[in-house]
Amino acid sequence: MNAPRPHVLLSVAMSIDGHIDDTTPDRLLLSNPEDFARVDEVRAHCDAILIGANTIRRDNPRLLVNSESRRAARVQRGLAPYPVKITISASGDLEADLKFFHTGGEKIVYASSAACGPLRARFDGLAEVVDAGEPISLPALLDDLGRRGIKRLMVEGGGQIHTQFLTQDLADEIHLAMAPFFVGDPGAPRFINAGSFPQGPQRRMHVAETRQIGDIVLIRYLPREP
Numbered sequence: 001m002n003a004p005r006p007h008v009l010l011s012v013a014m015s016i017d018g019h020i021d022d023t024t025p026d027r028l029l030l031s032n033p034e035d036f037a038r039v040d041e042v043r044a045h046c047d048a049i050l051i052g053a054n055t056i057r058r059d060n061p062r063l064l065v066n067s068e069s070r071r072a073a074r075v076q077r078g079l080a081p082y083p084v085k086i087t088i089s090a091s092g093d094l095e096a097d098l099k100f101f102h103t104g105g106e107k108i109v110y111a112s113s114a115a116c117g118p119l120r121a122r123f124d125g126l127a128e129v130v131d132a133g134e135p136i137s138l139p140a141l142l143d144d145l146g147r148r149g150i151k152r153l154m155v156e157g158g159g160q161i162h163t164q165f166l167t168q169d170l171a172d173e174i175h176l177a178m179a180p181f182f183v184g185d186p187g188a189p190r191f192i193n194a195g196s197f198p199q200g201p202q203r204r205m206h207v208a209e210t211r212q213i214g215d216i217v218l219i220r221y222l223p224r225e226p
Contacts, residue, residue, distance in 0.1 A: 003146035006047065006153040009173045010162050011039060013216075014191045019183035020159060027059055030179040032214045037067075042175065044070035046154040048084040048145060052161040053094055056087055062103040063156070080105045084150065088161065090136055092119050101126045110141050138170055159190050166223065167195040174205075174221040177213070199223050 013030035014020050022028045031039070043049060044065045051063060063085050065071050071081040082104040087094070092115030101107060107127035111119050113134040120129045132141050145153060155165060165171045176191075199205050209220035 002143065003149075004151075005142040005146045006150045007172050008142070008153050008155060008165060008170055009042070009046070009175060010155045010165060010171050011042065011175045012157060012162060012191050013177040013179060015179050015181055015183045017182045017184065018190050018192075019185070019188040020157060020191050021058070022183050022188045023185055028183070031177055032216055035177050035213045035216045035218070038213060038218070040066050040070060043083060043154060044074055046083050046152045047079075047150040048086055048153050050086040050088070050153060050155045050161070051100075052158050053087050053089040053091070054160060055156075055158040056094065056098055056100050058158075060099050062099045064104050082106075083154070084108060084148075086110065086145075086153075088132070088136060088141070089115055089119065091115060094119065094122075096122050096126060110136060110144075112136050138164055138168055142170065157191075159193050162191060163193040163195050166192065166199065167197055169198045169223070171223050173208075174219075174223065176219045176221065178217045178219065180215045180217075 012020060013035065015030060020030070044067070049063055051061065055061070065074070065082055075081055084106045085100060085104050086108045087100065088110045090112045092111060094109070101123065109119055109123060109127050109129045110132040111129055113131050116129055116131045123129055130144065155161060206222040206225065207219065208222050209218070211218045
């Protein structure tokens, strides 16, 4: 009997015109301190956090539970202080000096078959590299995480990864934080890229929650029927 796949939660902050960043070298802060604390709380209650290789290369994030008290609460529940950190790489274009690989606890890289060999040599002792097929199969990735006991997966982007989860109908929940400004740059990355989405006019998503967090509005959507 196959283990159940994890509950997949997509988390994103975007401008009113749908952008998750701008085109400047500096990181665009879309959330406010209260919303960053909310995201940290959500991370602390997940078994794993996934982020795309493009986002790692662009932002060089650590992707941690930042609150010491939240980490301590995880340990009291019998968990590791940090969720498992996961990334996906089809090209193998990831460097071992990125912060992602030197902070937190366990790391997994799901790679294309062609990229596995070089990545295993590069990340020996830093991360487990898993062959996820050619091309990479997200359903196979979720099946593997289920076998590893991952029950709740938080996906933090970027746009290409979010688009793939949604077009393949693999998301159970979306946390959408709306920042009160526009980016206005057509070249800036977006929350979602073009694609064929099952969540269209004939299959509208369910709004599970709306909440004001300072000047941010959080909307929690359920892509499937509740």
